[in-house]
Amino acid sequence: MKLRAxxxxxxxxxxCLMIAVFxxxxxxxxxxxxxxxxxxxxxxxxxxxTFVILMGSIDLSVEGVVSLTAVVTASLVQNNLTSAxxxxxAVPIAMLAGxxxxxxxxxxxxxxxxxxxxxxxxxxxxCLGISTAALGGFPVRIADREFRNIxxxxxxxxxxxxxxxxxxxxVAYIIQQRTRLGRWVYAIGTDETTARQSGVPVERTRILxxxxxxxxxxxxxxxxAAQLGQGHGxxxxxxxxxxxxxxxxxxxxxxxxxGSVLNSVVGVLIVVVLTNGMVLMGVPPFVQQGVQGxxxxxxxxxxxxxxxxSVVK
Amino acid sequence: MKExxxxxxxxxxxFLLVFGIAGYSPGFMRPDxxxxxxxxxxxxxLMASGVTFVIMLGSIDLSIQGVASMTSCIxxxxxxxYGALALAVALAAGALSGLxxxxxxxxxxxxxxxxxxxxxxxxxxxxxxxxxxxxxxxxQEDQDxxxxxxxxxxxxxxxxxxxxxxxLVLLTVLLSFTRFGRMVRAVGSQERAVIASGIDVxxxxxxxxxxxxxxxxxxGVVMGARLGSGSPTLANEFLLPAIACxxxxxxAITGGVGAVWKTxxxxxxxxxxxxxxxFVGVTVFAQxxxxxxxxxxxxxxxxxxxxxxxxx
Numbered sequence: 001m002k003l004r005a006x007x008x009x010x011x012x013x014x015x016c017l018m019i020a021v022f023x024x025x026x027x028x029x030x031x032x033x034x035x036x037x038x039x040x041x042x043x044x045x046x047x048x049x050t051f052v053i054l055m056g057s058i059d060l061s062v063e064g065v066v067s068l069t070a071v072v073t074a075s076l077v078q079n080n081l082t083s084a085x086x087x088x089x090a091v092p093i094a095m096l097a098g099x100x101x102x103x104x105x106x107x108x109x110x111x112x113x114x115x116x117x118x119x120x121x122x123x124x125x126x127c128l129g130i131s132t133a134a135l136g137g138f139p140v141r142i143a144d145r146e147f148r149n150i151x152x153x154x155x156x157x158x159x160x161x162x163x164x165x166x167x168x169x170x171v172a173y174i175i176q177q178r179t180r181l182g183r184w185v186y187a188i189g190t191d192e193t194t195a196r197q198s199g200v201p202v203e204r205t206r207i208l209x210x211x212x213x214x215x216x217x218x219x220x221x222x223x224x225a226a227q228l229g230q231g232h233g234x235x236x237x238x239x240x241x242x243x244x245x246x247x248x249x250x251x252x253x254x255x256x257x258x259g260s261v262l263n264s265v266v267g268v269l270i271v272v273v274l275t276n277g278m279v280l281m282g283v284p285p286f287v288q289q290g291v292q293g294x295x296x297x298x299x300x301x302x303x304x305x306x307x308x309x310s311v312v313k
Numbered sequence: 314m315k316e317x318x319x320x321x322x323x324x325x326x327x328f329l330l331v332f333g334i335a336g337y338s339p340g341f342m343r344p345d346x347x348x349x350x351x352x353x354x355x356x357x358x359l360m361a362s363g364v365t366f367v368i369m370l371g372s373i374d375l376s377i378q379g380v381a382s383m384t385s386c387i388x389x390x391x392x393x394x395y396g397a398l399a400l401a402v403a404l405a406a407g408a409l410s411g412l413x414x415x416x417x418x419x420x421x422x423x424x425x426x427x428x429x430x431x432x433x434x435x436x437x438x439x440x441x442x443x444x445x446x447x448x449x450x451x452x453q454e455d456q457d458x459x460x461x462x463x464x465x466x467x468x469x470x471x472x473x474x475x476x477x478x479x480x481l482v483l484l485t486v487l488l489s490f491t492r493f494g495r496m497v498r499a500v501g502s503q504e505r506a507v508i509a510s511g512i513d514v515x516x517x518x519x520x521x522x523x524x525x526x527x528x529x530x531x532x533g534v535v536m537g538a539r540l541g542s543g544s545p546t547l548a549n550e551f552l553l554p555a556i557a558c559x560x561x562x563x564x565a566i567t568g569g570v571g572a573v574w575k576t577x578x579x580x581x582x583x584x585x586x587x588x589x590x591x592f593v594g595v596t597v598f599a600q601x602x603x604x605x606x607x608x609x610x611x612x613x614x615x616x617x618x619x620x621x622x623x624x625x
Contacts, residue, residue: 058426112613117373117426118566122609125553129601137598233598241434244427254427286446286545290438296431301421 007302008251008266015270019277026280033158039272040151040161041227044220045243046250046264047172048102048213053247054189055206056256057109057116059213062243064127065101066236069094069221071131071140074231078144081135087147094225095218101127102214106207116210124240132233139232142225151227161223168216172261175212185209189256238289245292246271249299271295323563323578330585338592348470350584355477356536358580360551361558362484363411363528365576366521368559369488369501371568372418372425374525376433377555380410381533381548383440388460388534389449389543396459400534407530408523410436415522419515425522440545448544451537460538473535477577480528484573487524497521501568550601557604558583560611567616 019026045062052059075082076090086093101123109119142148151161176182184205187195196202220239225231250267252259274295275288335342360377367374384403391399410432417428456464465472488494496517499507508514532551537543562579564571586607590600 108609112609114609114612114616115566118612119609121553121556122605122612124605125608126602126605129599129603129605133596133598133602136596241430244430248427254424284441284446286441287438289441290435293431293434293438296427296434297417297421297423300423300427300431301417 008249008263008270011249012266012270012273015273015277019273019280023277023280026277031276031280035269035272035276036162037159038276039268040159040165041220041223042239042242042246042268042272043165043265044168044216044223045239046246046268047168047261048216049243049247050172050250050252050259050261050264051176051185051209052116052213053252053254054185054256054259055209056189056192056254057206057210058244058254059102059105059120059210060117060240061101061105061120061124061127062217062240063236063238064124064131065098065214065217066221066224066239067231067233068101068127068131069098069218070225070235071134071231071233072097073222073225074140074142077142077147080141080143082140085144087144088150090147091150091219091222094222095215098218098221099211099215102217103207103211105214106210109210110203110206120210128233131231135232137233139230139235142229142231148226148229151223161227164219164223168219169261169265172216176261181205181208181212186257189258191257241289241292242271245296245299249295251299254300320563320575323561323575323582327578327582327585330582330589334585334589334592337589341588341592348474350588351477351581352471352473354580354584355473356532356539357551357554357558357583358477358577359480359532359535360529360548361555361576361580362480362573363525364555365484365559365564365571365573366488366497367425367525368556368564368566369497369568369571370518370521371501371504371566372518372521373556373566374411374414374429374522374529375426375552376410376414376429376436377525377529377532378548378550378552379433379436379440380407380526380529381536381551382543382545383407383410383436383443384530384533385537385540385543385547386440386444386449386545387543388537389451390443390445392451392455392459400459403534404527404530406439407533408527411523411526411529412519414526415519418522419518437545444543444545446545448542450542453541456538456541460534463535463538473539476531476535480531481573481577484528488573493517493520498569501570503569553601553604553608554583557608557611560608560615563615565615566612570615 025031049059049062073090073094076084076086076093078085105120105123108114108123109116149160150164151159153160184195184200187200188202188205192202224235228235246267247264248254249270250263252263271292274291278288340346360381364374364377384407387403387406388399391402414429414432417423417432418425462472463476467475488497496512500514500517504514533548536547558579559576560566561582562575564575587600590603595603
């Protein structure tokens with residue numbers, strides 16, 4: 001058990017060593033900053049996704065929520081389509097919007113009693129549809145250079161997005177360790193029936209956790225908009241895959257109850273370092289999705305506690 | 314009796330929709346228009362028909378859009394040099410990705426939605442590799458020589474419709490009149506009981522995933538033939554409508570209940586809804602919104618909640 005807990009970190013260290021051997025450029029300060037920068041948005045996303053997966057559920061709406069909130073953000077700061085100019089206030093609004101969509105995810109899943117992967121698949125497509133339909137397929141371009149500093153600006157040579165991601169990790173860790181919500185998530189993920197009988201408000205917690213995941217996705221949407229200087233329906237493509245990979249590679253079990261947001265921090269680093277290493281070693285970019293697919297399979301099969309599963313659907 | 318009524322709701326909905334649109338725009342009922350509509354629906358049906366088996370097991374296959382895109386690339390890239398062999402390789406690749414999903418679900422005991430999400434990623438990489446990361450055009454000669462079965466016409470009816478009908482008949486026979494079909498239904502209704510009676514459940518599941526991959530592969534080939542090109546993102550918008558077809562037709566995601574003809578009806582409903590939305594002036598982009606909502610609603614209606622103790 002103890003060994004398994006350290007496996008993800010061991011994998012990360014081994015991976016770094018291997019890449020460093022093949023490519024000396026890997027161990028440079030500028031490359032480290034590049035890795036941190038690439039990890040920022042996925043880091044924010046997995047914070048929310050971890051709580052959902054800890055409950056044994058899944059949120060497949062990540063790409064939809066990120067693209068919709070990126071469009072919201074881009075249309076609220078100075079841009080080429082609307083006359084809005086809210087500056088930094090666009091970020092909390094995007095987070096609220098994300099939270100609202102997350103609450104809809106949770107409510108659909110809980111109140112209509114349908115599995116979360118179906119509810120979030122459907123709602124995710126709705127969000128993607130809204131963000132493309134609202135713009136007729138075109139992007140909104142951000143004209144506010146100041147605003148783009150929330151991810152692009154640098155303090156001590158490190159992009160601001162990295163600090164924001166770090167803050168997100170701290171907030172998520174506090175929620176996990178110090179709040180009732182955090183403990184309830186583990187209780188529900190471990191055994192929902194027992195949790196219910198011991199008085200955990202299962203339904204409310206589930207909705208809250210999906211809303212929380214939405215808030216993190218909303219933040220990620222705002223960061224993505226600032227980073228790329230635009231918002232459009234395809235801005236988030238590939239994000240879901242990376243998010244799920246990072247969470248399970250970090251060692252959080254899809255069956256729920258086992259894992260932590262810190263595991264997911266390691267998971268994101270593994271995925272990002274691997275991608276970075278493949279680029280340094282000249283592996284074509286399209287191979288990355290395949291490698292991530294393999295990673296998911298390997299990680300999940302290592303992390304699953306098979307005693308709990310007599311029937312796998 | 315109640316089940317009979319439930320069976321007929323999708324059919325009734327289809328007729329209502331068709332007549333509704335006909336009232337709105339009388340030209341809609343012209344036979345050639347209806348035939349075009351049906352032909353356009355067939356690729357979606359082909360994709361959904363294989364998944365029907367997987368969903369009836371109570372599992373899901375999220376890799377179908379990746380598989381279809383991949384086979385379109387393989388066919389487009391290989392046709393000029395290899396001819397008919399290209400078709401065989403593409404279909405085999407589809408079946409092989411289904412096999413991979415099935416093996417991962419069975420032997421690594423990974424839930425199908427994650428397993429197929431992962432296999433979908435791998436398959437997409439293969440598609441990019443096969444197509445050299447771009448769209449590959451299929452020349453007119455190759456099209457006429459090798460893909461006429463998919464794009465030509467016979468007795469005045471587009472060959473897509475014939476292909477779809479053949480699939481409908483064969484898969485219906487497979488599901489309703491063979492041991493495999495009965496097993497799929499049984500595993501979907503009472504997996505533990507089937508295991509307890511000493512039947513090799515893993516083999517049934519494996520076969521269902523292979524079938525799903527094969528049909529998605531076939532759908533990709535037909536799609537590529539229709540569009541005259543293969544591309545690694547060709548089928549990207551098809552996952553949601555394909556699953557919607559299965560569920561809207563009345564197959565429950567909890568497994569055990571369903572039929573291939575229901576998926577056929579579901580595919581027509583999806584197509585008619587799409588046409589209807591275009592008539593009413595809903596843009597293509599906004600149609601995704603409607604399909605997302607329809608999917609959620611249909612799942613909520615068809616799901617058998619007595620079967621799942623806790624909904625995760």
